[in-house]
Amino acid sequence: MKELEFIINGEKLEALKNVLDQFSNRGITLTSAMGYGHQHGLRQVYTRDDRQGVALLPKISVRTVVPDDEVDSLVDAVVNRLGTSSFGDGKIFVRNIEQAIRIRTNERDDDAL
Incomplete structure (x- = not known):
């Protein structure tokens, strides 16, 4: 068994759910997060003393x-x-x-899945 974790932009959630539903009805766990990758996110300042802020995207x-x-077939379907x-x-x-x-x-x- 493998756990697959997909870190995606929220706009792609419905498309991902559609692909996952084509493979099984095993269920998903969804968590909201903030982060960045190669694009280095957006600059957000949380306090007046925090001059640099934190570069994060939802x-x-x-x-x-x-x-x-x-x-393999599920990963290929999601990537496609x-x-x-x-x-992003x-x-x-x-x-x-x-x-x-x-x-x-x-x-x-x-059997537990």
Whole structure:
């Protein structure tokens, strides 16, 4: 099993959800975040003493867990749908998951997804 984390611009959330829904109905976890990549974000000043401010852009982190055999095709579909070849398209992180357990039924691993 792999956890996929997609860090994207909020405007791309519906497109990402559409791609994920085509692969499964396993669910997602969404977190609002602030960050920057190569574009180095926007300058925001939080206090009067903070003359340089912090360069951050609003982002969304979307996480899901899928069986190993779905990872490559899901990643390819997301890149094809969300990619514009521009800075700010986002990132995908793939992490190993050792075990998954559905608390309600005690199902394990792929059955728990």
